[in-house]
Amino acid sequence: MKGDILEDFLKSNENGLYCTYGDFYLDASRPVKNVIVSHAHGDHISPGCSNVFCTAPTRSLMEYRLGKNAGNHFFTYSYDNALWVGNVKVTFLPAGHILGSALILMEYEGTRYLYTGDYKVQADATCEPLTLLPADVLITESTFANPKIKHPDDITEILKLNTISDTIMLGCYSLGKAQRLTALINKYCPQKIVLLHHSIVPYHKVYESYGFKDWNYLPYSRKMVKNNQQNLIYLVPPLTFNSYVRAKNVVRVFASGWEKLQNRNGIELFISDHVDWYDIIETIKTVMPKEIWTLHGDGKYLADFYEGSILVKHL
The missing domain is CATH 3.60.15.10 (Ribonuclease Z/Hydroxyacylglutathione hydrolase-like)
Structure with missing residues (x-):
């Protein structure tokens, strides 16, 4: 050089x-x-x-x-x-x-x-x-x-979701993080049903157009959540997550490397990109x-x- x-x-x-x-x-x-x-x-x-x-x-x-x-x-x-x-x-x-x-x-x-x-x-x-x-x-x-900052192993983190049978509201960024989480949940939490907020679905579709076609997920269904099925994970963008601070009958989790975003949630989920x-x-x-x-x-x-x-x- x-x-x-x-x-x-x-x-x-x-x-x-x-x-x-x-x-x-x-x-x-x-x-x-x-x-x-x-x-x-x-x-x-x-x-x-x-x-x-x-x-x-x-x-x-x-x-x-x-x-x-x-x-x-x-x-x-x-x-x-x-x-x-x-x-x-x-x-x-x-x-x-x-x-x-x-x-x-x-x-x-x-x-x-x-x-x-x-x-x-x-x-x-x-x-x-x-x-x-x-x-x-x-x-x-x-x-x-x-x-002082060392990101934990993402597999160890995603396995935490297996300890929760109630519906999980999982906050994440719509582009990149949501697709990564879908793949991780499908592989390491196969009993979980992934539901996507309507704003996340189009990003999954773009990924699928580039060959990522083996994911299992469904668009959000109020009826499905209302029926209180177990093992549901509802992926939502930050604005939606923050709008439902007092959501009932769900465990709030946010996937991020920022410690401040883990406050007041059901569990910590340190998954960073x-x-x-x-x-x-x-x-x-x-x-x-x-x-x-x-x-x-x-x-x-x-x-x-x-x-x-x-x-x-x-x-």
């Missing part, structure tokens, strides 16, 4: 992260001319962009979420298939976060910059596993970059960067941990 690290390769402004040398944004927060999208979660996409570069599943999910405003022109690429955006060579690598999620490897004048977007190390049958390559600069999310502290450390060992640029969180613990060995700065 030759070449110098350009400290201004990425600049943060009101539209997001901008690459001057390629004239594009990464996961723009506002409409821009050129945007490379890591994945289709709402905090990483913006309606109305002119040229959108992403994977095919990300395009499908964006078109469902944003409709006609998803983007004027889409350019979709498979993993490991390099493209040029301006003067920067770009390659998508699996991020292991949700279906179609991608790390974005950018190469310019012999220097490699690896942008993670959101990513995870844990195995997930509903998306492609994380793939890492060496880079000079690692631009990583630091959402859970705290030595992000890397924890130890995952980030292992990622850094694999990528072997000369510098680490952090996003989300504040990167303070990483800066302290690598002081004197690797430069860490927060964008």
